[in-house]
Amino acid sequence: MPEEINRQWLLASRPSGFPQEGNFELNEASLPNAEHGEVMIKLEYLSIDPYMRGRMNEGKSYTPGVQIGEVMTGEGVGVVVESRSSALSAGDHVVTRTGWQEYSTAHESAVRKVDASVAPVSTALGVLGMPGLTAYHGTFDVIDPRPGDTFVVSAASGAVGGVVGQLAKKSGCRVIGTAGSDEKIAYIVNELGFDAGINYKTENVAERLAALCPNGIDGYFDNVGGETTDAVLENLATGARIAICGQIANYNDVEQAMGPRNLRTLLVAQAKMQGFLVFQFVQKHPAALERLSAWVADGSLKYKEHIVEGFEEMPRAFIGMMHGANFGKLLVKV
Ligand SMILES: NC(=O)c1ccc[n+]([C@@H]2O[C@H](COP(=O)([O-])OP(=O)(O)OC[C@H]3O[C@@H](n4cnc5c(N)ncnc54)[C@H](OP(=O)(O)O)[C@@H]3O)[C@@H](O)[C@H]2O)c1
Numbered sequence: 001m002p003e004e005i006n007r008q009w010l011l012a013s014r015p016s017g018f019p020q021e022g023n024f025e026l027n028e029a030s031l032p033n034a035e036h037g038e039v040m041i042k043l044e045y046l047s048i049d050p051y052m053r054g055r056m057n058e059g060k061s062y063t064p065g066v067q068i069g070e071v072m073t074g075e076g077v078g079v080v081v082e083s084r085s086s087a088l089s090a091g092d093h094v095v096t097r098t099g100w101q102e103y104s105t106a107h108e109s110a111v112r113k114v115d116a117s118v119a120p121v122s123t124a125l126g127v128l129g130m131p132g133l134t135a136y137h138g139t140f141d142v143i144d145p146r147p148g149d150t151f152v153v154s155a156a157s158g159a160v161g162g163v164v165g166q167l168a169k170k171s172g173c174r175v176i177g178t179a180g181s182d183e184k185i186a187y188i189v190n191e192l193g194f195d196a197g198i199n200y201k202t203e204n205v206a207e208r209l210a211a212l213c214p215n216g217i218d219g220y221f222d223n224v225g226g227e228t229t230d231a232v233l234e235n236l237a238t239g240a241r242i243a244i245c246g247q248i249a250n251y252n253d254v255e256q257a258m259g260p261r262n263l264r265t266l267l268v269a270q271a272k273m274q275g276f277l278v279f280q281f282v283q284k285h286p287a288a289l290e291r292l293s294a295w296v297a298d299g300s301l302k303y304k305e306h307i308v309e310g311f312e313e314m315p316r317a318f319i320g321m322m323h324g325a326n327f328g329k330l331l332v333k334v
Pocket of ligand 1: 249321324327328330
């Protein structure tokens, strides 16, 4: 029976620069067995995230990389098809670290049950999952936006950035986003309520920021690094707070980029710059999810999903994201 085969995407080789389809290999394995306390999950959506690029590398990061021949790492949401757990039943929807495969097992302690009546289950990988929590903690726990602040977020139409800008608006800030197409800029301004947007591919970001932020930037949520961040640093207000969330502009560099070299701007602005990982706020996740869920339910927090159909599309979807092809939270429908 075809259902008895578990298709998986393995890491076949490590990329140098941008990932290529040949770095992945489609494998067919037999179905995993759920042990005592575990469930077997049939995946419905798999998440594609920028951090996966780092996991393809050898060497030290905050989590070990994927080994050659191993299933690519990632989160998914799916339905329990077999339960050996007293806490979960067949038919429940759960989100957990599944890897890039069609079926996976997980211990009951490692899964979060998803309430499909609150929002579509796919949101457990986006606005009501890791990216939404990243936006929440980076905005409130790192930047701490205040009414009247000028707030800038990069990769503003993406899974994290789109939520960040709306949270900053809720905090009474004037919000400016940067993104890589006019369509994305129109979306953040017209649909998400940002005050302005800058297309970093066609506009001079430093000049536009200087014009849009005459009193400087108080809060910056950095998803990209690179030249966009250089331009922000040249336009800081006194007492600026900067959250370093991601540096996707450098994830495919063959040689590690040096810099930034304009840190004098932080000194002059008496600014604070802090890197963070979503997991450091794990104790606060339940309260954050409650607030995010309430905002999604009352319609005051909007989200956009970019759903690619078909498990076989995983590598192409991932590679596309590294070139900005996704518009919203990137998911693959298995
Ligand atoms: N610290 C944490 O715990 C944590 C957790 C989750 C995510 N992150 C980071 O947050 C960032 C956003 O993640 P996400 O899941 O929301 O992804 P996303 O924004 O939905 O997708 C990635 C986007 O990055 C932009 N991009 C790609 N290459 C770029 C480049 N060279 N320069 C500028 N922008 C580029 C593209 O949009 P454009 O068309 O606008 O270029 C692309 O759509 C990533 O850097 C990720 O690593 C960090």
